[in-house]
Amino acid sequence: MKLPLSYYSxxxxxxxxxxxxxxxxxxxxxxxxxxxxxVETEAYNGISDKASxxxxxxxxxxxxxxxxxxxxxxVYLCYGIHHLFNVVTSVEDEPHAVLVRAIEPLIGTEIxxxxxxxxxxxxxxxxxxxxxxxxxxxxxxxxKKDLRGHEIWIEDHGIQYPVDSIIAGSRIGVAxxxxxxxxxxxxxxxxxxxxxxxxxx
DNA sequence: AAACGGATTGGCT
DNA sequence: GCCAATCCGTTTC
Numbered sequence: 001m002k003l004p005l006s007y008y009s010x011x012x013x014x015x016x017x018x019x020x021x022x023x024x025x026x027x028x029x030x031x032x033x034x035x036x037x038x039v040e041t042e043a044y045n046g047i048s049d050k051a052s053x054x055x056x057x058x059x060x061x062x063x064x065x066x067x068x069x070x071x072x073x074x075v076y077l078c079y080g081i082h083h084l085f086n087v088v089t090s091v092e093d094e095p096h097a098v099l100v101r102a103i104e105p106l107i108g109t110e111i112x113x114x115x116x117x118x119x120x121x122x123x124x125x126x127x128x129x130x131x132x133x134x135x136x137x138x139x140x141x142x143x144k145k146d147l148r149g150h151e152i153w154i155e156d157h158g159i160q161y162p163v164d165s166i167i168a169g170s171r172i173g174v175a176x177x178x179x180x181x182x183x184x185x186x187x188x189x190x191x192x193x194x195x196x197x198x199x200x201x
Numbered sequence: 202a203a204a205c206g207g208a209t210t211g212g213c214t
Numbered sequence: 215g216c217c218a219a220t221c222c223g224t225t226t227c
Contacts, residue, residue: 042208051208053223062223080221082209099208130209173208204226214216 001155002148008070008089013096016089017043018166018187020098022159024106027136027152034111034136036103036126037159040188040195042171044086044097051177054095065144066095073152075133075143082130083139087147087154101129101172101186103136104194112136128196165190172196 003023010016018041026035044052053076054066065074066088074086074097090096105112109120112135116125126135133139138152145152168184175181188195 044208053208058224060223076208076223077221079207079209079219081219084208086208101208124211128209171208176207202227205224207221207223210219212216212218 003154003156005069005071005148008087008147009091010070011090011094011096013043013045013089013098014185016087016096017041017098017185018168020087020100020154021166021187021189022157022161024155024157024159025100025103025136025152026107026155027138027142028150029137032108032111032137034108035106035155036112036132036136037106037157038100038102038154039104039192040100040102041186042099042101043185043187044099045185046090046094046096049177050180051171051174052095052097055177063095066097067093068144070096071147073138073142073145073147075138075140077140078130083133083142084129085133085136085138085142099129100132102127102188102192102194102196103132104192105135123193125194127194161189 047057053063069092070089086097103126105120126132169186171186
C-alpha cells in the first residue's frame with residue numbers, strides 16, 4: 001500500500017511528477033487521519049533548474065532537506081503565510097522534488113472542512129499548494145519527515161488516469177526563473193475541479 | 202545588523 | 215481584478 005523507498009529513488013523527477021497523480025497523500029495528526037488524491041504537481045529538477053531552491057547547487061539550512069535521499073517531505077513557508085509541501089525524490093545529493101499543488105479530498109473530509117472553514121464541495125478547499133497543505137494539516141513541523149512513517153505517507157490505490165487526461169503546462173509563479181519558467185513541468189488531471197487555476201497550458 | 206522578496210491566498214472594489 | 219497579509223531564509227551593507 002505505502003509506496004516503497006525504491007519508488008522515491010527514481011532519478012527521473014519528470015516521470016515521478018506525472019506518476020504521483022492519482023496517488024493518495026495521507027496525514028495523521030493527533031489520531032485524526034485525512035487523505036487526498038494528488039491531482040496537480042510540479043517538478044523541480046535539481047541544480048540546473050533556475051526555479052528550484054537548489055539551483056546552482058545552493059546548500060543552506062533550508063535547502064538541505066532537498067539533498068536528502070528521496071522519500072522525505074520538504075515543507076517551507078511561502079510569503080510568510082503558506083506552507084508548501086514537496087516530495088523529495090532521487091538519490092542523496094541529487095536535489096529533485098515534486099510540489100503537490102492540489103488534492104481531491106478522499107478521507108477525513110469533515111476534518112479538512114474544519115481546517116479550511118468551507119465545505120469540501122468547494123474546490124478552493126484543497127486547490128493550490130497552500131490550500132492543499134492546510135487541508136491536510138501540513139505545516140513546517142512536517143519538514144524532512146519520512147514519507148513511509150506514521151505521520152505522513154503516500155499510498156497507491158490503483159487510481160490510473162488515461163494518458164490523454166494528463167496535461168502538461170508551464171509552472172506557476174516562477175517568472176523569476178526566466179527561460180526555465182516556460183518548461184512544461186506542471187502536470188494536472190484534465191477536468192478535475194480541484195486543479196488550481198490557471199487550468200490551461 | 203538590516204533589507205529584500207517569494208513555488209500564494211482570499212477579501213474587498 | 216487588485217492588493218494586503220506576514221514570516222524568515224537569504225543577501226547585502
